[in-house]
Amino acid sequence: MRPAASSSHRRGFTMVEIIMVCVILALLLSAILVRLTSLQGRNFDTVVDQAGDLLMMYALRSEHARQPVGLFVDESRSSIRLMRRESGDDPGDTSLWKSDPTVREVRLPDFMSIYELEIYIDGDQADLTQWPLSTMxxxxxxxxxxxxxxxDREVRLNLPPTALAPVRIEDGRDTLPVREMEDLDTTGRWQEDW
Known part of the structure; x- marks a missing residue:
């Protein structure tokens, strides 16, 4: 008698099926990664816009407020704040500096470190974690x-001393040119509208 054929014939996956599953998984993973990185890019752009608005408020308050104003970096909250100094006798008293309640702080997203933020004052790097940059x-x-x-992105927000809004510089290009001060009397245009 002949032995019976093995009934345990198993069918495995073919190479084509395995390749198709790998291709589908790769496409799904790439779509998820693209979506996550574009979300981080949008969040980064939002932080840049908020920091620009904060600089604009700093410029406006330094021109028109009654109290000294300052910029402060809070490492524990990963944020930049606009501060104002309450009136007091001792100008060196740090407890007199309070967050401006009308201007929201700029918090860095979770994927950014506080070390991905640098502040320069008149071209020199400044540490604003202990004491705010104050302006009377x-x-x-x-x-x-x-x-x-x-x-791989670097965005600079440059606020010149005479400007009320910062200039955004990305990839070495200004979004808006800086307007220089011009004395209309000396240029002979004193009767022109400005």
Whole structure:
């Protein structure tokens, strides 16, 4: 008698089926990664816009407020804040500096470190974690530059001393040119509208 054929004939996956599953998984993973990285890019752009708005408020408050204003970096909250100094006798008393309640702080997203933020005052890197950059109303304001880094991007927000809004510089290109002060009397255009 002949032995019976094995009934345990198993069918395995073919190479084509395995390749198709791998291709489908790769496409799904790439779609998820693209979506996550584009979300981080949008969040980074939002932080840059918020930091620009904060610099604009700093410029406006330094020109028109009654109290000294300052920029402060809070490492524990990974944020930049606009501060104002309450009136007091001792100008060196740090407890007199309070967050401006009308201006929201700029918090860095979870995927960014506080070390991906740099602040320059008149071209020199500044540490604003211990003491705010303070400006007295009506006095000359220093040039302020905030630099934000994320992956391969670098965005600079440059606030010249005479400007009320920062200039965004990305990839070495200005989004808007800086307007220089011009004395209309000396240029002979004193009757022109400005």
């Amino acid at each position: 109303p009506g006095e000359d304001r220093p040039a302020v530059e905030i630099v934000l880094y994320h992956e």
